[in-house]
Amino acid sequence: MKERCIVVTGASRGIGAAIAGRLARAGYAVACLSRSGALPELPDLPGDARARLIAGVADVTRAGSIAEAIGKIAEGFEIVGLVNNAGVHLEGASAEITLGHYDQVMATNATSVLLGCQAVYPHLAARKGGLIVNLGSFFDKLGVKRNLAYCASKAAVGAMTRCLAVEWAGKGIRVLDVAPGYIHTDLNHEAITQGPLRAYLEKRIPGREPGTADDVARLVASLFTSDIPFLTGETLYIDGAQGIAH
Numbered sequence: 001m002k003e004r005c006i007v008v009t010g011a012s013r014g015i016g017a018a019i020a021g022r023l024a025r026a027g028y029a030v031a032c033l034s035r036s037g038a039l040p041e042l043p044d045l046p047g048d049a050r051a052r053l054i055a056g057v058a059d060v061t062r063a064g065s066i067a068e069a070i071g072k073i074a075e076g077f078e079i080v081g082l083v084n085n086a087g088v089h090l091e092g093a094s095a096e097i098t099l100g101h102y103d104q105v106m107a108t109n110a111t112s113v114l115l116g117c118q119a120v121y122p123h124l125a126a127r128k129g130g131l132i133v134n135l136g137s138f139f140d141k142l143g144v145k146r147n148l149a150y151c152a153s154k155a156a157v158g159a160m161t162r163c164l165a166v167e168w169a170g171k172g173i174r175v176l177d178v179a180p181g182y183i184h185t186d187l188n189h190e191a192i193t194q195g196p197l198r199a200y201l202e203k204r205i206p207g208r209e210p211g212t213a214d215d216v217a218r219l220v221a222s223l224f225t226s227d228i229p230f231l232t233g234e235t236l237y238i239d240g241a242q243g244i245a246h
């Protein structure tokens, strides 16, 4: 019997790294894909969970790349799930952003979800079930200045989640969109802890603090471990109620 494995894209750092750690703690082998192929640095992860992390290289914007990586993983493991987490956040005035900017954001955040889902589909269909979790954003329904491409890409993630959930339900495959609000990661540490964004978030987030990567990771891991058959197609917001606050 092959070990059960969940593929996590963009697992080298940030939210993806935290998700990989939580899934490994839950007992899954975790294939950590990114362009660098680096394993996440998770100093608190116990050794037995760390041993379940597998490093892999893939560029999620390239169909061949993600399919090849997933094909290799399937040779040694039983793929039971996928977390489409890799993403990029670019900003720019809508009147000025280039097609290159737009294409890069859509390819990394949205088209990658289609490619990842297509690559795991035969493996999940063959075992008559599995779970795919896509990382969206609470920007999916908001109008955000200088974020046209990012907001469009995350709205597309929600739409794809709904379509795939409906189309693949008969195969036992569930698809969910986990949509975070502001999450404190290494990359946005400065912006989120000082200056005008900090002051804005203190006013806008009801609990006055952004979330952590581990908040998102615990939600994603619980979706795998709780295994709720009727839960599919939904966008689950994890934003400290910022998106609904008046």
Ligand SMILES: NC(=O)c1ccc[n+]([C@@H]2O[C@H](COP(=O)([O-])OP(=O)(O)OC[C@H]3O[C@@H](n4cnc5c(N)ncnc54)[C@H](OP(=O)(O)O)[C@@H]3O)[C@@H](O)[C@H]2O)c1
Pocket (backbone or CB within 6 Å): 009, 010, 011, 012, 013, 014, 015, 016, 033, 034, 035, 036, 037, 038, 058, 059, 060, 061, 085, 086, 087, 088, 089, 108, 109, 135, 136, 137, 138, 179, 180, 181, 182, 183, 184, 185, 187, 188
């Ligand atoms: N942080 C937030 O506040 C927040 C809020 C809402 C939603 N999100 C969403 O959550 C997800 C993770 O965000 P994050 O803040 O953790 O991002 P991050 O810290 O910038 O990490 C992004 C990850 O994606 C990988 N990646 C980027 N482009 C890739 C590509 N073309 N192919 C393969 N891997 C690629 C990166 O590794 P390499 O560079 O090695 O490839 C890295 O592991 C994203 O989808 C983001 O939109 C984040």
